[in-house]
Amino acid sequence: MSNAWMVVATREIVVRALNKGFLIGLAVTVAMIGGLIGFTSFMEGRTQSFEVAVVAGDESAVTALESAAADAASDDRQIELSMLPVDDASAAEAALDDETADAWLSSGAASGTDSWTLSGWREPDPDLTQLIGTTVRDQVLADRAADAGTSMNALTAGSEVETERLDGNPVDPQVVLVAGFVLAFLFFTGAVGSGAMIAGSVIEEKQSRLVEIIATAVPLRQLLAGKIIGSSVIALGQNLLLAGVGLIGVSFTDLSAILPAMTATMLWFVVFFTVGFVAMAALYAVAGSLASRTEDLQYTTSPLMMLLMGVYVVTFSADGTFERVLSYIPPASIVSMPVRVLNGDALWWEPLVSLLILVVATLGAVLLSERAYRGALMQTGGRVSWKTAMAAERGTTLGA
Template sequence: MTTTTPTRPEAQGIDGPDRQDDASTRGAWLVVMNREIVVRALNKTFLVGLLVSVGIIAALAAFMAWQGSKTDSFTVAVPAGDTVAAASVTAADAVPEEQGGGAELTVLEVPDDAAARAALTDGEADAWLHPEADSADGWVLTGEANPDSTLTRLLTAGVAQQTLEANAEAAGTTTAELTAGSTLSTDRLDGDAVDSQTLFFASFALALLFFIGALGSGQMIAGSVVEEKQSRLVEIMATAVPLRHLLAGKVLGSSVVALAQNVVFAAVGLAALSFTPTASILPSLSTSLVWFVLFFAVGFLGLAALYAVAGALASRTEDLQHTTTPMTMAIMGVYFLTFSASGTFETVLSYVPVANVVSMPVRVLSGDAAWWEPIVSLLILAAFAVVALLVSERAYRGALLQTGGRIGWKRALGAAG
């Protein structure tokens, strides 16, 4: 009885990527893609990370909702029988929320100065409003330490209103007549654009979504490739599946999972924000998120292919830190640059692959981008993805079946023929 030792595909004269795809292998990429999705979806580390991330997003939104609904309350001590002081506190309590009010102020009448100081020391009162001792023209707000800034601002408005009413009555006129024509409203040239603080938060959130999705999924692709290569499983797969199909399946499967993960994060974030004070910007933010999903879906195809090559260039898991460094640095650069960018620099970034995955949706949210700009930027990103896929396919074919140490890009591209 004669036995034969299996040889590698290239030793058999079978070069997976170069042979013609027949009917039996034409749909192999779909099988590989389904396998990548199932394996990733059942990965405990991935599932735990997904649940933890969703929990963090929900917790942050809950904290913001709690902060937004929380009402500050203060107790203000005033001299007993001093109607002007009591009326000033009442006026401060009535300041509308849109004018910086919204706090609850309670009057605590005290018989004398000693009782007021005792109330501050014992914590019964947060501040003590009383006339200046040397003058009848002013008031003093005393606290055990510095009075709260919000309370000071509100009482300043309340005292000013009561003083104005008293002076108007003494002059034989009314407050309305004295303040006629003094109403000040605000307007903005950019219409309903999002304010700068909310825009910064949104850009940070989008940059973080890109960072988590691209880096986490990219590292998993590279790890999966090198594990199959190190175990020599890929040599068996290459006898049945053209290597370009193997790459296509891995890239598409990982892209589907990464995109689904970001869609989940975005959906949870939008649902959570609906319970916060920023709920008014949800329509604009939703449009920006749709663009982000489109840009991420296109851009990650190129990144996923590059990460797959990084895995093929390595012969051992320990080599991944070196082969994935260029992509990791690029992703970190996008993360740090995009959420802090502004002005002309942000406009430039919105056309640079893969920084435009974050920068262009941010410009859409700010109202700074014309209707055609996201389309042009997306086409540029698609061109980058196509070039990355073509170059990566060649390098992947040249490196995947080579062992014996870390492989360089030049050697991989040359080996593909």
């Protein structure tokens, strides 16, 4: 059968697509991504309201609070301030105690000192503290400038510091860090989940002796090719779905401005993952063939699990020269190179060179795995080592 691999691939796709565990897990992951993006968008768009107590007669505090409220409205800080007049300090403390007020602003004039105090029953909100602190500082400086016969504009002229990023990349480093984590997570879950399904499928057929019947009609090389292609289609489809959900969600957040850069990064990741997963699928198929029982899979797949876990941990936290090196070393390049593209750190030709290296490494892994797979698949009675599998396949070839 010249197209036997297509039959095997179709079967793998159908079985996986109809697997309830896979579908439930995929639905849960999509819901988690959507929920996380929705929560982030809600928090970014949420307006915080604060009730600030001011003691009667503390005109400096009243002025500062009114200025802070105006600044918050003009700067679109999503903070609303309202004033709660109280009779004295005891009333202000009582308002904080019963949570009628979120904070109490007291000026230096009211306390007979040069210091200002923003009190809270607990630690005052950081955003509120920053807003009022900036307003009070500007107000004090303006008063002292007036006393000196000058103005705030004259005192602060030329003191503004503008920021400039010379590489021209608009993506914030924190966004790059989060993107690195997301890509590493997609790679890890896609490779481990689909890889485990391949290994499980192989050992199931081997343990039930079904593979001996299949081998009479389907060459082992085509059987392996069908399993790799079928599982790769499922893994690619899963990551395309998750990436699509993520990008659509990002379009509704403040990060929508960098959506073109993130889309390009995701496309590079899909290309790298598609190539790299073929090698992972082949190696997982060998891991399944090396086992004789389902219980053996934990032993035969553990080296792959350690490799993937290492890639997951290292890639999303890598930086600088280390990240550049990783972007050329498979399988870490599957994550590191797309992250570098997002960061604006990669020249136009670097992803192409890295992808070529990954293609060569994948071809090598597939050829090596194919030999081990053919040598181990028909062996039963215990776990088979790579050395034994390679020797058995070599002997079969020579005998033929």
